[in-house]
Amino acid sequence: MSENNHNGEELLRIREMIIDDLSEVFHIGEELFTAEYSQSLYRTWDEYEITTLFNSDNELCIVAEQGERLLGFALGTTVKKHNSPWKYGYLVWLGVRRELQKLQVGERLFKEIVRRMKEQGVRMVIIDTSANNKPAINFFVKHGFDNIQEHVYMTLNLSRRHKKRPVKKP
Template sequence: MTASAEDPEPKSRRSSIKIREMEIDDIAQVFHLGEKLFTAESAPNTYRTWDEYEVIELFYGDVEFCLVAVKDEKIVGFILGTTITKTHSAWKYGHLVWLAVDPALQRKGVAEKLFRRFKDVMLKHDVRMLVVDTDAENLPALRLFRRLGFGNPKQHIYLTMNMAGERQLMKKKTNGGN
């Protein structure tokens, strides 16, 4: 049987997406996929905090909340999270910190599959509320999160200050205005 235009690969050759807990050997692939997706141009707010230390800290802090999507032995997506407990509160919060899917597989159910497993892990850890944040202009992410059951969005303002100008003023003051 040959593949049709609508079905480019025969079912027998299709590889399915497997979701599993992240392993130490996955750190580099996860970082590089995130580096490819979280760029200063496409995601200026997330780019500021995406680095190898972020991945390592989440992995070593809460490995059970770090999941990967694997296809043909290659990581094609990931979800990284943590839990937060507050003093004097009975509630345990889950925080979905990072979610990424290779662009070639976006809109094919990979993010939903990752999230379903993530949510199950959070439930097993007695999380009472799950929170996620994204850029207000990231409409695909907003649609995804709403479809996954998130609601009650709150707007958050993010401000920046370029410290180069402040450094120049400080130098002028210490040099007596020269």
């Protein structure tokens, strides 16, 4: 039984992800986190990524749905650092279908995952995104994130042949 608003439209609902959602969450993420985008990320979007988070922290894997249709998802986990009394929340992925990105779905998902993290004793939430992903940076700044730190990310493609340059001796 789905809830409707006074116009008869089905309401947006945020709920915990279930195993039946994995395939659709994967496909939404596939559209959003393309190879071009994830070239610059050290985490890649794949089935293993989703199932690992789902199996380890399923209460921090949530979806937004309207009727029978999934609109977006948030996948997170918690981290306890050695020698730190703090528990950190890590929002690993937040994705909303492209055509719905201006409709507050991401906002609702974000607020719910933060609420759940607080319940688990999290004191600080960490996110990472590509330095050139302006929409994501603006979204998180709008929600109070600061202390933006860029980190150096380098790759070495081992499938290409690298010629060693001779080292000149002094």
